Amino acid sequence: MLLITHKTTPFVIFTVLFFYMFNAPNVLADNIVISIRDDVYEDYQHFLNGRNVLDIKDFSGKTIRRDVVDMIIAQQALTLGGFKHTFKYHPGKLNFRNTKMIQQGTLLISFDSYWFADANALTEHVYISAPVIRKGEYVAGIYTSPNNKAVLAINSLDDLKQFTAISTPKWRTDWRTLESLPIKQLIREDEWLSQARLTNIQRVDFMLMAFHSTPDKSFTLDKIHLVPVKNVGVVLNDSRHFVISKKHPLGQQAFIAINKGLTLLRKKQLITKAYTQAGFFVDKNNIKIINK
Numbered sequence: 001m002l003l004i005t006h007k008t009t010p011f012v013i014f015t016v017l018f019f020y021m022f023n024a025p026n027v028l029a030d031n032i033v034i035s036i037r038d039d040v041y042e043d044y045q046h047f048l049n050g051r052n053v054l055d056i057k058d059f060s061g062k063t064i065r066r067d068v069v070d071m072i073i074a075q076q077a078l079t080l081g082g083f084k085h086t087f088k089y090h091p092g093k094l095n096f097r098n099t100k101m102i103q104q105g106t107l108l109i110s111f112d113s114y115w116f117a118d119a120n121a122l123t124e125h126v127y128i129s130a131p132v133i134r135k136g137e138y139v140a141g142i143y144t145s146p147n148n149k150a151v152l153a154i155n156s157l158d159d160l161k162q163f164t165a166i167s168t169p170k171w172r173t174d175w176r177t178l179e180s181l182p183i184k185q186l187i188r189e190d191e192w193l194s195q196a197r198l199t200n201i202q203r204v205d206f207m208l209m210a211f212h213s214t215p216d217k218s219f220t221l222d223k224i225h226l227v228p229v230k231n232v233g234v235v236l237n238d239s240r241h242f243v244i245s246k247k248h249p250l251g252q253q254a255f256i257a258i259n260k261g262l263t264l265l266r267k268k269q270l271i272t273k274a275y276t277q278a279g280f281f282v283d284k285n286n287i288k289i290i291n292k
Helices: 011-022 038-048 067-080 096-105 116-120 157-162 172-180 192-200 253-266 268-276
Strands: 032-037 088-093 126-127 137-146 162-166 183-189 207-210 219-220 226-236 243-245
Touching: 032 038, 032 096, 032 172, 038 067, 038 088, 067 253, 067 268, 116 126, 116 172, 126 253, 137 183, 162 172, 162 192, 162 207, 172 183, 192 207, 192 219, 192 226, 207 226, 243 253, 253 268
Parallel strands: 032 088, 162 183
Antiparallel strands: 126 243, 137 207, 137 226, 219 226
């Protein structure tokens, strides 16, 4: 730590301030940088349509999905918990770079929730929030090309034996769930967008995805168009949480705030309402969960 006295020259003071401006994490200023996947950020912007994120109470809309709800819930929970800073987004093709940045302390928080199995492997480096999606609540759709009629006819576990699926072991819960299913082959691809593209062109038969808010639950992104097997789901039996960097100067403050806020939102049943309106939480009475 530099001790500044009356003898310290203006040049030294300027040099120290310049260093901290460009090398230290953003502690005092607003606009804390948050990295986010570009397709999620685009849907987030379209959904907000100029509205203040803290004012969102209705989560119905064309571009709403689980990832976008995560972003909104995280910000509302932080604010309700007393966190006063604001955020600036850096969208991009992230893959798993966010995790490394959180471990290093250069990124405060991921606004895309983590499976507990993944977060728990990082406990040396991260605080783990209370669950935003509780264990047993995540029911995924079996998404495929609308031209893959064989997959769309799936109605039981036994039907999976002739099909290939795609995921990454970096998502422990997804991978373990697929490993437990009687599928023909499980193919590894670490980039989510590549998974969707390969499924779209039928290089693989299906992928597990959160249900979407469109009337038919379909997902469209540029040339990718995927649809779920109707009225069939797979439960991913784990909870999801926000992870906050222990090394970031604001980490502990953000951790305390987000847990306070999540508790308040949960008491008002706003978390369940948000994911339900977004089409992610489905009525389990209308879905056949084939891996119970």
